[in-house]
Amino acid sequence: MNITLEQSEIIQKPLHVTITGSKSESNRLLVLQALFPNIALENVSNSDDSDVMQMALKSEETLIDIHHAGTTMRFLTAYFSSREGKSVTLTGSKRMKERPIKILVDALRDLGADISYVENEGFPPIKISGKAITKNEVTLKANVSSQYISALLLIGSSLKHGLKLTLDGEITSVPYIKMTLNLLHQLHIDAEFKGQTITVQPKTEAVAQQTLTVESDWSSASYFYSIVALSPVGTVITLSSYKETSLQGDSVLAKIYKQFGVETTFKDNAITLQKVSDVSKDTLIILDLIHAPDIAQTIAVSCFGLGLGCDLSGLHTLKIKETDRLEALKTELGKLGGEVIVTDKTLKLLPSTQIHENVAIDTYNDHRMAMAFAPLALCTKLRVNDAEVVSKSYPEFWSDLEQIGFKVKKV
Numbered sequence: 001m002n003i004t005l006e007q008s009e010i011i012q013k014p015l016h017v018t019i020t021g022s023k024s025e026s027n028r029l030l031v032l033q034a035l036f037p038n039i040a041l042e043n044v045s046n047s048d049d050s051d052v053m054q055m056a057l058k059s060e061e062t063l064i065d066i067h068h069a070g071t072t073m074r075f076l077t078a079y080f081s082s083r084e085g086k087s088v089t090l091t092g093s094k095r096m097k098e099r100p101i102k103i104l105v106d107a108l109r110d111l112g113a114d115i116s117y118v119e120n121e122g123f124p125p126i127k128i129s130g131k132a133i134t135k136n137e138v139t140l141k142a143n144v145s146s147q148y149i150s151a152l153l154l155i156g157s158s159l160k161h162g163l164k165l166t167l168d169g170e171i172t173s174v175p176y177i178k179m180t181l182n183l184l185h186q187l188h189i190d191a192e193f194k195g196q197t198i199t200v201q202p203k204t205e206a207v208a209q210q211t212l213t214v215e216s217d218w219s220s221a222s223y224f225y226s227i228v229a230l231s232p233v234g235t236v237i238t239l240s241s242y243k244e245t246s247l248q249g250d251s252v253l254a255k256i257y258k259q260f261g262v263e264t265t266f267k268d269n270a271i272t273l274q275k276v277s278d279v280s281k282d283t284l285i286i287l288d289l290i291h292a293p294d295i296a297q298t299i300a301v302s303c304f305g306l307g308l309g310c311d312l313s314g315l316h317t318l319k320i321k322e323t324d325r326l327e328a329l330k331t332e333l334g335k336l337g338g339e340v341i342v343t344d345k346t347l348k349l350l351p352s353t354q355i356h357e358n359v360a361i362d363t364y365n366d367h368r369m370a371m372a373f374a375p376l377a378l379c380t381k382l383r384v385n386d387a388e389v390v391s392k393s394y395p396e397f398w399s400d401l402e403q404i405g406f407k408v409k410k411v
């Protein structure tokens with residue numbers, strides 16, 4: 001499905017959007033619920049990635065296709081490795097077969113897991129023969145993806161002797177590791193992160209019956225931050241359900257978007273975003289996004305829409321996500337007239353004074369390409385190709401845009 005986007009009317013009435021649960025929190029809690037069935041969950045994400053996680057955890061099949069879902073692939077690799085007597089092959093989309101998993105597989109093998117590669121060494125699909133894991137100490141590289149670390153932490157307390165992870169090198173996407181640990185703590189699982197070492201104690205008693213509520217997705221909120229940033233002073237959008245003390249690192253948006261003249265207020269489980277001031281055209285946005293990689297595309301596009309330059313660093317993980325997001329940003333911003341210089345871990349955008357019209361944005365099977373570019377409809381008429389990709393994390397994205405006044409037409 002390709003769409004055209006237009007936003008001809010200035011948003012003036014109070015607008016409210018309810019966003020689905022965080023897919024990161026949901027995918028962790030779904031694994032924990034499979035291990036500790038006493039837990040009930042509320043506001044679980046309705047994203048494709050969480051749907052596929054739920055399907056896989058219930059599946060009796062020996063071949064499970066997790067499509068594009070990175071966390072699902074990584075978390076299930078650890079989960080199934082420790083399920084004694086269960087054999088499965090985990091496969092995924094063409095892109096998933098290019099997303100590396102060797103660091104996690106090596107760590108699990110060091111712990112005694114039985115995993116083999118079905119096609120290419122280091123990449124899905126993988127065949128797992130579940131075993132009782134009794135070793136508990138392992139070292140792994142920490143600068144490629146935090147998902148490998150979270151995957152191990154999620155199963156840590158179900159292992160006979162728990163887990164002691166030594167993290168080698170600079171640790172990337174740290175808030176996601178802290179989110180995992182926080183959820184373990186909520187279940188009274190003893191886990192500690194000190195320096196380069198994380199320990200998880202085995203859980204010997206049952207987890208108490210309890211209901212955990214997933215906060216709405218902050219990465220999804222980023223697109224509304226961008227919409228408000230690109231709108232006139234006075235624009236207000238309220239989003240729910242959000243908390244001031246979030247487990248999600250992308251809640252740093254509230255701080256970052258102050259630089260774009262957007263103020264955030266927290267009240268009654270909602271955030272209100274308000275454009276309070278225009279940003280001077282000579283502002284250069286400089287950010288290290290090593291701990292919030294998923295909002296890099298949103299921020300780069302906000303800068304472009306406002307004609308601002310930016311210097312974004314800490315982006316090395318973008319190359320192995322749903323697509324090579326650095327190359328994709330360079331190509332698509334380039335089509336609109338943006339001048340972008342990328343390295344393996346940085347993106348520099350030069351300030352621009354014009355935006356080309358009627359450009360067709362390619363999305364490369366990446367939900368965040370579609371959603372990050374959509375706010376530019378406030379600046380120019382544009383087309384988004386393969387717009388259905390948004391369902392990976394936010395299936396109602398286009399209908400929510402319509403609700404706040406965007407004209408979305410299938411073409």
Ligand SMILES: O=C(O)C1=C[C@@H](OP(=O)(O)O)[C@@H](O)[C@H](O)C1
Pocket residue numbers: 023024025071144145146147150172173176293294317
């Ligand atoms: O653990 C998680 O839920 C995630 C961790 C991050 O991945 P990396 O650690 O690979 O950067 C993030 O980009 C992804 O969308 C979700």
Ligand SMILES: C=C(OP(=O)(O)O)C(=O)O
Pocket residue numbers: 049068069070071072294321322368393
């Ligand atoms: C990188 C992402 O997801 P995953 O790695 O789970 O596919 C994302 O949602 O931006």
